[in-house]
Amino acid sequence: MAEHFHEDSVAAVAVRIDVEHPDGLIFDPHQPQLRVTDLGAVRGDGVFETMYAVEGRVRKIEAHLERLARSADILDISIPPAQSWRAAVELGFEEYRTRGALPDELTIKLVATRGVEGEPASDDPAFAGTYWALLSPVTEAMRATRGQPVGVTLLDRGYDSTAAERAPWLLLGAKSLSYAVNMASLRWARQHGFDDVIYTTSDGQVLEGPTSTVLIVTRGANGARRLTTPVLETGILPGTTQGAIFTAAEKAGWELGYGPLTPQDLLDADHLFLASSVRLVSPVARLDDAELAVDDELTAELIDLLAEDLPVNHPLD
Numbered sequence: 001m002a003e004h005f006h007e008d009s010v011a012a013v014a015v016r017i018d019v020e021h022p023d024g025l026i027f028d029p030h031q032p033q034l035r036v037t038d039l040g041a042v043r044g045d046g047v048f049e050t051m052y053a054v055e056g057r058v059r060k061i062e063a064h065l066e067r068l069a070r071s072a073d074i075l076d077i078s079i080p081p082a083q084s085w086r087a088a089v090e091l092g093f094e095e096y097r098t099r100g101a102l103p104d105e106l107t108i109k110l111v112a113t114r115g116v117e118g119e120p121a122s123d124d125p126a127f128a129g130t131y132w133a134l135l136s137p138v139t140e141a142m143r144a145t146r147g148q149p150v151g152v153t154l155l156d157r158g159y160d161s162t163a164a165e166r167a168p169w170l171l172l173g174a175k176s177l178s179y180a181v182n183m184a185s186l187r188w189a190r191q192h193g194f195d196d197v198i199y200t201t202s203d204g205q206v207l208e209g210p211t212s213t214v215l216i217v218t219r220g221a222n223g224a225r226r227l228t229t230p231v232l233e234t235g236i237l238p239g240t241t242q243g244a245i246f247t248a249a250e251k252a253g254w255e256l257g258y259g260p261l262t263p264q265d266l267l268d269a270d271h272l273f274l275a276s277s278v279r280l281v282s283p284v285a286r287l288d289d290a291e292l293a294v295d296d297e298l299t300a301e302l303i304d305l306l307a308e309d310l311p312v313n314h315p316l317d
């Protein structure tokens with residue numbers, strides 16, 4: 001199959017899921033695939049996940065598939081069963097092996113859109129939309145920045161901490177395809193000399209990054225190390241990386257906490273981190289004008305906790 005592919009597409013493997021191919025079908029990501037009327041493209045009306053695989057094993061796949069289903073539920077989009085997504089990813093791995101070698105580290109994006117308005121792709125609601133998985137090797141550039149300190153600016157997300165509860169139509173807490181705002185805030189940060197962003201609510205609570213979860217490390221009264229992350233009720237995404245770190249850290253004797261956190265809490269913490277599936281963990285060395293302490297050993301320790309790939313439990317579950 002590989003010889004029919006555009007030569008630049010060798011690095012990426014794409015698999016679509018439809019009613020005739022519930023276990024996936026390989027396609028060339030460099031050839032047009034999407035109808036121009038697909039609601040995912042014209043309205044960002046869809047959901048996605050970005051997963052990380054090491055040596056053919058997807059980290060915390062269960063948590064990603066659960067979150068994909070949860071996001072789809074919030075948007076009222078029906079998606080194929082978890083088994084289809086798992087099979088599609090396996091087919092992608094197999095395609096790499098057929099082409100020569102499975103890369104050590106892959107980013108795997110799962111996408112589900114509402115499909116074309118008024119023209120369901122199938123009568124079976126589980127396959128009525130548009131669904132695909134895109135596998136691509138983790139780049140050298142991405143690997144080089146892993147665990148490296150970042151400068152972060154706090155930006156107002158424009159709603160208060162009760163919006164998620166008051167206004168479910170805002171789809172807060174769903175990983176929808178409408179990430180233009182997230183990308184715009186990252187561009188804003190870069191134009192102003194920062195690497196990344198932490199959003200705050202209009203009433204002064206810490207939310208999350210545009211593509212990451214916030215973690216702080218403090219020492220409890222008894223000297224025990226404590227990891228704290230913002231409460232999910234503010235409408236942030238339940239981070240699978242944060243969840244996996246928490247499970248492993250608890251086993252290793254850390255205390256865990258879910259705070260309403262304020263910017264002052266971030267400044268008062270011993271250390272501040274951003275966590276997400278492919279970057280893993282980045283220590284924050286600067287928060288607006290304030291310099292923060294970075295501890296390379298601690299960063300490495302948190303990254304190592306992820307290698308255990310333990311189940312994720314969120315307080316919302």
Ligand code: PLP
Pocket residue numbers: 050208209210211212213237238239240241242275276277278
């Ligand atoms: N919050 C947002 C808004 C995200 O987009 C992401 C991931 O991209 C995260 C948090 C971190 O999630 P995870 O650790 O599951 O990758």
